[in-house]
Amino acid sequence: MLVTYLEASRDLCETDSILFGAALAVCRIIGAKLSTAKRTTGQSSAIPAWRTRIEERIAKARALIGRLICFRSGNTRPRIVRTVRMAFAGTNVSLSQPDIMQKLTERIDDLKQRIAAWGKRIRRYTERSTRFNQNRLFQSDQKRLYKSLERPMVSGTGPVPNQADTVAFWRSLWSEPVNHNEGPWTEVVASQCAGITPMDPVTITPDDVAEAVRRAPNWKSPGLDGLHHYWLKGFVPTLLRL
Numbered sequence: 642m643l644v645t646y647l648e649a650s651r652d653l654c655e656t657d658s659i660l661f662g663a664a665l666a667v668c669r670i671i672g673a674k675l676s677t678a679k680r681t682t683g684q685s686s687a688i689p690a691w692r693t694r695i696e697e698r699i700a701k702a703r704a705l706i707g708r709l710i711c712f713r714s715g716n717t718r719p720r721i722v723r724t725v726r727m728a729f730a731g732t733n734v735s736l737s738q739p740d741i742m743q744k745l746t747e748r749i750d751d752l753k754q755r756i757a758a759w760g761k762r763i764r765r766y767t768e769r770s771t772r773f774n775q776n777r778l779f780q781s782d783q784k785r786l787y788k789s790l791e792r793p794m795v796s797g798t799g800p801v802p803n804q805a806d807t808v809a810f811w812r813s814l815w816s817e818p819v820n821h822n823e824g825p826w827t828e829v830v831a832s833q834c835a836g837i838t839p840m841d842p843v844t845i846t847p848d849d850v851a852e853a854v855r856r857a858p859n860w861k862s863p864g865l866d867g868l869h870h871y872w873l874k875g876f877v878p879t880l881l882r883l
Contacts, residue, residue, distance in 0.1 A: 647882045656882055657866050664872040691766070695759050702752045702759075709752075713745045847880045854880065 643663055650656045668675055708724045725736065725745075734744050778786040857870040873879055 643876060644878045647878055650882065656879070657868060660872055660876060660879060661866065661868050663876060664868065692763060695763055699756050699759050702756050706749055706752050709745055709749050713742060713749075850880045 643659070646659045647656060650659060665675070667673075705724065705728055708721050709728060712721050712725045722736070728748060729736075729744070734741070738744075775786060778789070854870060854873045857873070859871040859874070860869055863869050
């Protein structure tokens with residue numbers, strides 16, 4: 642059945658979708674646990690869990706500071722009073738004691754210092770993570786590292802270009818006849834390159850594809866298509882189609 646679908650495939654995108662569907666069908670048949678996450682269609686901006694927790698603490702602390710300031714300004718609504726009592730829970734501070742305003746100021750200052758410390762922790766961890774990723778990228782792909790340093794990373798959240806405009810743009814570059822400048826130097830270069838033996842055409846065989854797939858890790862994090870290398874190895878007819 643898989644061979645029939647692969648033979649009817651018109652391009653690589655359809656082949657990838659067929660393989661993903663086949664892998665999903667196999668997982669359902671054997672009762673494997675499937676992830677509920679959707680297939681990735683663009684650049685993901687995953688925020689680490691530790692940063693999310695710290696940002697939640699900062700947001701709660703800022704909200705608490707706002708209510709403490711409201712109470713200090715004379716706002717005695719029940720909700721505000723209840724929040725202030727929770728802020729002093731576990732201490733010997735009472736809202737009826739004479740120096741409550743001083744205690745409020747001290748509590749607000751303490752929360753502000755905590756927010757500043759959490760912010761510095763985020764910056765410190767972010768800088769460390771950036772250095773680590775840059776060092777690892779330097780070991781694997783220096784060209785990519787230097788390109789990332791030259792220009793800022795652009796997320797893929799912008800508007801999608803119009804298909805007709807994209808086709809018209811590339812058609813104007815590749816399909817329209819152009820009169821090139823045929824200077825004398827082109828003849829000199831052509832005569833110099835006449836003795837160079839042309840490279841033999843490269844023919845990719847199924848064995849070449851099988852060898853490349855064989856060295857790939859089975860369950861390493863997949864790309865944007867969400868398809869692991871394991872399925873490329875398991876679905877043998879795929880190698881001939883690729």
